[in-house]
Amino acid sequence: MFASTLSLALALVPFVSAAVIDVQVGASGLTYSPEAIGANVGDQVVFHFHAKNHTVTQSSFADPCGKLDGGINSGFMPVAANQTDNLPTFTVQVKDTKPIWIYCAQAARTPASHCGAGMVFAINCGADGAPNSFTNFKKSALAVGASLAAAASASATPSSGAYGGGYGGGYGGGSAAPAATDSASAAWTTAAYGGVTIPAAPQATPVTAAVTVGTETWTTTYGSYPGSPDPTPASSTGNVIKVVVGGTGILAFDPPRVDAKPRDTIVFEFHQKNHTVTQSSFDDPCRKLNANGTTGFDSGFMPFSDTSAPFPTFNFTVTDTAPVWAYCRQQLPSSHCGAGMVFAINSDESSGRNFAAFQNVAKALNGTAVAANAPAPTTTTAASAAAAVKVGPISLTLFAAALVGSLVL
């Protein structure tokens, strides 16, 4: 038995000597220490649980404080205040180089949420400055905490109807109005299908403003909400912003998101092979927007081969400051949207509904993670990039032996 475990471990990581990375959970307040690590395939991340009652639970970038179906989960690890050694551990084996997002599920969806207080952790996240950086992940966890606190204080006052209406209004964002009325879940909603939890759409405030550009003045009405840009265009004809769609071996919009003012024109230039730009919604990234009388724009298929010229274009004129979400609806040979081929105008990068979150919803609903959203993944291996095992003294010994073995190699 010992020998077979050893050779299995060696077979899994034939040429790499795996590292063991220790992470302290709750050693000083509501933190993981370190907060973010890089790990190679085969590495073991060992979480040591300090006093109190924390978890190591996998979430997603889009929903930092929401449990990922079938993801890693240590369960609650209560540790007495006077216990300082023989701390319980939980080990995660890194199976690939994809980011793994982790939070503490204690007091989830309440104002006391550990995650909402910033108790999050990441393996192989994007670098600082990248959309999926640890800083952005933690920021959106803190935003969750802030909205849970706000929701709780709103429902503590007599008029708790603040979340009643207003979602899904005519700004193209909301086909999924939150059904929940309890304060803790009011800040969350579920994506169109597949059970992915996403931050709810912010409420738009209609604003009517006089805009002056050069000698011209006009009145504009637009939906303003946190993060909305100013509605004043650069000139009365607006700017022209070029976006390249596709290219040889490329399933992406370049750039993938733009900031634009009303009257700006986005010129989509279609390269190889056969793409569309089609408006969708944050809640349902890979289906054409068609909600409550609002039908999204659609370029139709724009095939381009190496021999045809020039590149076909499709123009979209920005009329509002609200975010516009779009995707490529090519499904042959597989969903381009599910591969992350999505695009946004004026996404609020400081909110949970930023571009990276939108792209994650697209991948979760139409991409490789779709299978994992199918019913009943009860083991920890289904959706996640890593398998998790509880490590007792015996398997720890075996692992140490395997390590020695691989060093001998």
Ligand SMILES: *[C@@H]1O[C@H](CO)[C@@H](O)[C@H](O)[C@H]1NC(C)=O
């Ligand atoms: C740990 O936290 C969970 C969730 O709040 C709770 O159900 C459980 O009773 C706690 N365990 C201990 C020993 O405090």
Ligand SMILES: *[C@@H]1O[C@H](CO)[C@@H](O)[C@H](O)[C@H]1NC(C)=O
């Ligand atoms: C911790 O405190 C409890 C109750 O006060 C006691 O029963 C237990 O022996 C203590 N454990 C240690 C490791 O000191």
Ligand SMILES: *[C@@H]1O[C@H](CO)[C@@H](O)[C@H](O)[C@H]1NC(C)=O
């Ligand atoms: C459609 O809009 C009407 C009028 O604004 C509203 O009463 C209704 O609830 C909306 N329906 C959906 C599905 O959003």
Ligand SMILES: *[C@@H]1O[C@H](CO)[C@@H](O)[C@H](O)[C@H]1NC(C)=O
């Ligand atoms: C482009 O893709 C669409 C949808 O898959 C298909 O119907 C159409 O025939 C394709 N056009 C070319 C020229 O490949």
Ligand SMILES: *[C@@H]1O[C@H](CO)[C@@H](O)[C@H](O)[C@H]1NC(C)=O
């Ligand atoms: C889109 O706008 C650009 C620049 O104004 C123009 O050159 C191009 O012909 C337009 N494309 C279409 C399909 O109207």
Ligand SMILES: *[C@@H]1O[C@H](CO)[C@@H](O)[C@H](O)[C@H]1NC(C)=O
């Ligand atoms: C995404 O999945 C939905 C639900 O299965 C489907 O209706 C839609 O056509 C898919 N879109 C793409 C672009 O794959």
